[in-house]
Amino acid sequence: MKITSDFLIIGSGIAGLSYALKVADHGSVSLITKRDIDITATQLAQGGIAAVSSTEDSFAAHAKDTMVAGANLPHPDVVDLVVEAGPKAVADLIDWGVNFSRNQNDEYDLTREGGHSHRRILHAKDATGREIERALVEAALKHPNITIYQHHIAIDLITEAKILKKPLDQNCCLGAYILDIKNDEVITFGARFTVLATGGAGKVYLYTCNPDVATGDGVAIGWRAGAAVANMEFMQFHPTTLFHPNAKSFLISEAVRGEGAILKRSDGYAFMPDYHKLKDLAPRDIVARAIDSEMKKHGDDCAFLDITHKGADYIKDRFPTIYQTCLDYGIDMTKEPIPVVPAAHYLCGGLQTNKQGETCIRNLFAIGEVACTGLHGANRLASNSLLEGVVFAKQAAECSLQRLGENHLPFPTIETWDCGSATCSDEEVVVAHNWDEIRRSMWNYVGIVRSNKRLHRALSRINMIQKEIDEYYWNFYITSDLIELRNITTVAKLIVQSALMRHESRGLHYTIDYPATDDINARHDTVIPGCQYD
Ligand code: SIN
Numbered sequence: 001m002k003i004t005s006d007f008l009i010i011g012s013g014i015a016g017l018s019y020a021l022k023v024a025d026h027g028s029v030s031l032i033t034k035r036d037i038d039i040t041a042t043q044l045a046q047g048g049i050a051a052v053s054s055t056e057d058s059f060a061a062h063a064k065d066t067m068v069a070g071a072n073l074p075h076p077d078v079v080d081l082v083v084e085a086g087p088k089a090v091a092d093l094i095d096w097g098v099n100f101s102r103n104q105n106d107e108y109d110l111t112r113e114g115g116h117s118h119r120r121i122l123h124a125k126d127a128t129g130r131e132i133e134r135a136l137v138e139a140a141l142k143h144p145n146i147t148i149y150q151h152h153i154a155i156d157l158i159t160e161a162k163i164l165k166k167p168l169d170q171n172c173c174l175g176a177y178i179l180d181i182k183n184d185e186v187i188t189f190g191a192r193f194t195v196l197a198t199g200g201a202g203k204v205y206l207y208t209c210n211p212d213v214a215t216g217d218g219v220a221i222g223w224r225a226g227a228a229v230a231n232m233e234f235m236q237f238h239p240t241t242l243f244h245p246n247a248k249s250f251l252i253s254e255a256v257r258g259e260g261a262i263l264k265r266s267d268g269y270a271f272m273p274d275y276h277k278l279k280d281l282a283p284r285d286i287v288a289r290a291i292d293s294e295m296k297k298h299g300d301d302c303a304f305l306d307i308t309h310k311g312a313d314y315i316k317d318r319f320p321t322i323y324q325t326c327l328d329y330g331i332d333m334t335k336e337p338i339p340v341v342p343a344a345h346y347l348c349g350g351l352q353t354n355k356q357g358e359t360c361i362r363n364l365f366a367i368g369e370v371a372c373t374g375l376h377g378a379n380r381l382a383s384n385s386l387l388e389g390v391v392f393a394k395q396a397a398e399c400s401l402q403r404l405g406e407n408h409l410p411f412p413t414i415e416t417w418d419c420g421s422a423t424c425s426d427e428e429v430v431v432a433h434n435w436d437e438i439r440r441s442m443w444n445y446v447g448i449v450r451s452n453k454r455l456h457r458a459l460s461r462i463n464m465i466q467k468e469i470d471e472y473y474w475n476f477y478i479t480s481d482l483i484e485l486r487n488i489t490t491v492a493k494l495i496v497q498s499a500l501m502r503h504e505s506r507g508l509h510y511t512i513d514y515p516a517t518d519d520i521n522a523r524h525d526t527v528i529p530g531c532q533y534d
Contacts, residue, residue: 004189005028008190010033010154010197011198012033014132020140029146030149037148050086050113052086063079069381073506093135096139113254113257116382125319129386152187154176154221154483158173159364175194201235201347201488204344205343219494227352232498234347234378237342237508240254240338242338243301247325262307263287263304264305267298275290288448291340292449347369348380349526367396368388378507422478441457469482473486502522
C-alpha cells in the first residue's frame with residue numbers, strides 16, 4: 001500500500017504537532033505515531049516552558065543562562081533565535097488552547113528551575129506537558145487536512161540516494177517505510193517533506209524517566225539514511241526521579257527544587273552547598289553528579305528531596321500530580337522527604353540541523369529532542385526543551401511552506417517494501433535479551449561518570465549485539481520490537497563513539513581520563529557523518 005501527502009510527520013509530541021498545525025492549512029499532512037497519540041515525552045513533561053515574560057527578566061539573561069548551563073558549547077546565534085522567539089511560541093500555544101497556571105493577580109505564574117537566574121517558566125501546575133499535549137492533540141484532530149496514523153512505526157527513510165543512487169551530497173528525502181503495527185503491513189509513505197519529531201532515546205539506558213517509546217528511532221533512521229549526528233555523548237541525567245521499586249523512574253520535577261526543596265543525604269545533611277554556589281538550583285549535570293558521588297561515598301541507595309517546610313496546603317496545590325503519585329507509593333511529601341535517584345532524561349545531541357531545522361538531507365527536517373540544533377550544547381537548561389520544540393517547528397514549517405510554493409514537481413516513483421526472503425522467527429527471546437543487555441551496558445559503562453576503559457567495554461558488547469541484530473533483521477519478518485531494538489543499538493553505539501571522541505569533561509560528559517574542560521582543543525560539536533543504509 002502507498003500513501004502520499006505533502007507533509008509526513010513522524011512523532012506526536014509538541015514538535016510534531018506544532019509543525020502539523022503550522023502547515024496544515026497549506027497541504028495534506030500524514031502524522032505517524034507509534035502508540036496512542038498522547039504517549040509521548042511531552043505528555044510527561046512536568047516543569048514547564050521557559051520564555052522571557054516579565055519586565056525584570058531579559059533575552060540577554062535567558063541567553064546567558066542557556067550558555068552557562070550548556071558549558072559554553074551552545075551556538076550563540078541559535079540561542080538568541082530561540083530565546084527571542086520564546087514569547088511568540090508561548091502565544092502560539094495559548095492560541096492553540098493551552099491553559100497555563102495563573103497567580104492570585106491573574107497573571108501567568110512564573111516558576112524557577114535549576115540554572116535560571118529569573119523566574120521565567122510558564123507551567124500548568126506540575127503537569128505542563130499533559131496540558132500542552134491535550135490542547136495540541138485536540139487542535140490537530142479538528143483539522144481536516146491532518147490524518148493521524150496511530151500504532152504505526154517508521155522503519156527507514158526513502159531517499160534519492162537510496163532509490164535513484166544519487167550521491168549523498170545531493171540526497172533528498174521522499175518519505176518513509178512505515179509498519180502498521182496492528183495489521184502487520186508495511187506502508188510506503190511518500191511526501192514532499194518528511195519531519196522527524198520522534199523525541200529522545202532514554203530507553204537506551206536501564207533507568208530512565210522517559211516513556212517506553214523513547215527508543216531514538218528518528219536519530220537511528222535519519223543517520224542510517226545519511227544525515228549527520230552531533231553531540232550524542234551529552235545524555236542528560238535528571239537528578240531527581242522517585243526511588244521506589246515499583247515507580248518506574250517517575251520524575252520529581254526540578255520545579256520542586258525551584259520552589260525551595262533541599263537535597264539531603266540519609267543522615268539529613270544538605271550537601272549541595274558543597275558542590276555549587278547555586279546549591280540545589282545548580283545546573284542539572286552538577287546536581288546529578290553530586291547525588292551520584294554522595295550515594296557512592298556513603299553507600300546510600302538514594303538521596304532525599306525535602307520540601308516539607310513549605311506546608312501541606314501549598315504542596316498539594318502546586319504539585320498535585322507529584323503529591324498524589326508519591327502518596328500512591330506510600331510517601332507523603334508534605335511530611336517526609338522524597339527518596340530520589342538520577343535517571344536518563346534528555347538527549348542533548350541528535351540529528352544535526354541548520355536554523356530551519358533541516359538535516360543535511362534536503363526536505364528532511366528534525367525537530368524537538370531528536371535534533372541537535374546547537375541550542376543545548378553540553379547540557380540543556382531546564383524547560384528549554386518544550387520551547388525549542390515549538391520554535392523549531394515554526395522554523396521548519398516556514399522553510400517547508402516557502403519551498404512548497406516553489407516546488408510542484410510530481411513525486412518520483414517509489415517502490416513498495418520488499419521483505420526479501422524473510423521468514424517468521426520463533427526466537428523472540430533474542431530481542432528481549434539483547435535489549436536488556438544494551439540498556440545495562442549503557443547504564444554501567446556510559447553513565448554519569450565515564451572512562452575510556454568503560455566506554456570500550458560498552459562498545460565491544462554493542463558491536464557483538466549489532467552483528468546479531470543485523471543477521472536477525474535481514475532473516476526474519478520485522479516487528480516493532482525488532483525495529484526499536486535495532487534503533488537503540490544504533491543510538492547506543494553513536495553515544496559511545498561520540499563519548500570516545502571527546503577528550504575532555506564538559507557538561508554532561510564527565511570522564512575520569514580527561515577530567516578538565518579543554519576550551520582550546522575541544523570546544524566544538526562532536527559530529528559523526530551519516531551512513532547510507534546498511
Ligand atoms: C522537570 O520538570 O524537572 C523537567 C523539566 C525539563 O526537563 O526541562
